[in-house]
Amino acid sequence: MDQVKEYKKEGNPFRLFADHLNAIGTGIKYFVRPQRITLRYPEQALSLPTGYRGMIRLYKDVCIGCTLCALICPADAMKMVTEGGKKFPSINYGRCVFCGFCVDVCPVDALKETRVHDAAFTNRRDLVFRPDRFSQDFDQPIPYQGVVKKVKAVIDEKKGIIYVPDE
Amino acid sequence: MDGVLYALKYYFFYPSFFGVIIFPGLIFTSIILLLTIWFERKVAAIVQMRVGPLYVSKRTGGALQLVADAIRLVFSEIIIPAGVNPTLFAMAPAIVMIFTFLPMALIPFSAIPQSGSVLSPYFHIFYDYNIGKGLLVGYFVPYNMILILGLSAIVPISILLQAWATNNRFALVGAVREALLSVSYDVLLVMSLAAIAIEYHTLDIAKVTESGIPGIIANPLAAIVFFVGMIMATGRFPFEIVEAESEVVVGPSTEYSGFLFVLAMAGSYIATFALSFVFSDVFLGGWLPFNGLPGALWNSIKAIIVLWFTVFLRSVYGRYRIDQALRGSWKYILPVAFASLVLGFVVGWLWIR
Numbered sequence: 268m269d270q271v272k273e274y275k276k277e278g279n280p281f282r283l284f285a286d287h288l289n290a291i292g293t294g295i296k297y298f299v300r301p302q303r304i305t306l307r308y309p310e311q312a313l314s315l316p317t318g319y320r321g322m323i324r325l326y327k328d329v330c331i332g333c334t335l336c337a338l339i340c341p342a343d344a345m346k347m348v349t350e351g352g353k354k355f356p357s358i359n360y361g362r363c364v365f366c367g368f369c370v371d372v373c374p375v376d377a378l379k380e381t382r383v384h385d386a387a388f389t390n391r392r393d394l395v396f397r398p399d400r401f402s403q404d405f406d407q408p409i410p411y412q413g414v415v416k417k418v419k420a421v422i423d424e425k426k427g428i429i430y431v432p433d434e
Numbered sequence: 435m436d437g438v439l440y441a442l443k444y445y446f447f448y449p450s451f452f453g454v455i456i457f458p459g460l461i462f463t464s465i466i467l468l469l470t471i472w473f474e475r476k477v478a479a480i481v482q483m484r485v486g487p488l489y490v491s492k493r494t495g496g497a498l499q500l501v502a503d504a505i506r507l508v509f510s511e512i513i514i515p516a517g518v519n520p521t522l523f524a525m526a527p528a529i530v531m532i533f534t535f536l537p538m539a540l541i542p543f544s545a546i547p548q549s550g551s552v553l554s555p556y557f558h559i560f561y562d563y564n565i566g567k568g569l570l571v572g573y574f575v576p577y578n579m580i581l582i583l584g585l586s587a588i589v590p591i592s593i594l595l596q597a598w599a600t601n602n603r604f605a606l607v608g609a610v611r612e613a614l615l616s617v618s619y620d621v622l623l624v625m626s627l628a629a630i631a632i633e634y635h636t637l638d639i640a641k642v643t644e645s646g647i648p649g650i651i652a653n654p655l656a657a658i659v660f661f662v663g664m665i666m667a668t669g670r671f672p673f674e675i676v677e678a679e680s681e682v683v684v685g686p687s688t689e690y691s692g693f694l695f696v697l698a699m700a701g702s703y704i705a706t707f708a709l710s711f712v713f714s715d716v717f718l719g720g721w722l723p724f725n726g727l728p729g730a731l732w733n734s735i736k737a738i739i740v741l742w743f744t745v746f747l748r749s750v751y752g753r754y755r756i757d758q759a760l761r762g763s764w765k766y767i768l769p770v771a772f773a774s775l776v777l778g779f780v781v782g783w784l785w786i787r
Contacts, residue, residue: 280766283766290750290751291747291750293750294481294746294747294749294750295746297480297481297483297749298477298480298481298746298749301480301483302483303480303483303484303485304483305483305484305485307485427483
């Protein structure tokens, strides 16, 4: 019935030795001709596609305070707060799972997904965005040394993945 | 004043001090150790299409990463677990280190000509009557092949002691693996060197080197067997079974931290370097065609190439299971070792006088 598939064992020891030499040769080939596919992140960054589910931002003047976003949020990240008699959503990025339900459910498109995903916070209080902070543009990350090069990944037949400058 | 300078120079270049402590001994070995670990990480990264250590001094490709790691390890706290004998616990890695390094005091690094070299004053003190020259060696023994093998055979016992002293289950599993493996690799090392000894009619490594015929030409089978035994003895891939990180943490040195961990981990690299010197002397022609200090440098370059090739294997191979390694060594490599013995008999009888 459920037998383990037996592979035919190579009986010829010379063949085994040749296989070892072949493996070492392949390693040496990769060593003398490096094909690195690492993205050097702080200096280079991938230019993200439109519709990327990054950090969410609020357009405060569009929002009608219908509380649908807080209702649908599966992680309880969205909470409604009252400011000047009007309800606005606030978001806690410590809980947010970036599912994008709030953006989809918004009847007036007051929530947008930005293409920023590399944000860092120094304490937990900073993770909670009140409506006034929630309705501001995100700062682009500060370049590590010099300028951040925007690149995009392209499939190359010989090298696998290569990164070409975008725009 | 000149007398003092002369005396200083005399004692500085005295082979027992210079060869063992400075070059190519302890200090040189420590530098090579750092470079080797950097090279190991870098070459594995390159073969696996990564970059490897880079951000500590970008200009040199992250070469200072290892210096940073070494400083961090040396200054981190040494934690001694409750329920161990602290003396044995602290002593065990030092014993491993000592017995991996001791063969370096017996391996001939270079020959000393009667005149013309900075080492020539020691020609008569380190005179090797087998080859009619002096030797750059810590302590000259005419039967150094046996003594080197004997000293490196103590290492597994000290690893067992280390594992037993740490009182850790992963360490014990690693030690049992070491005990199982040591039976097979010691046989390979002894048989390949026995083939060479029969072939060259000597137990003196210097005479093998000075015969002018590299062992890899005279007996390639023994070279293969010795190389496999070497990577098995020192836990390089694909035989990194004792310290298998994904199975038994780091094997016998699981409980160690700080400087004791450095000692425990450096042991296997130093053992590889010492055996690389033996490989270079016996199979690759050692210091020939130079002698004196350039000969030692040339010998070291060969040994470093062998050492770096063994660490390069990490990027090629996976890890064998213990039964695969034992089957490989007893079923495939041991017959090759017997064949190398026969080849040694025949070639030693027909060609090498």
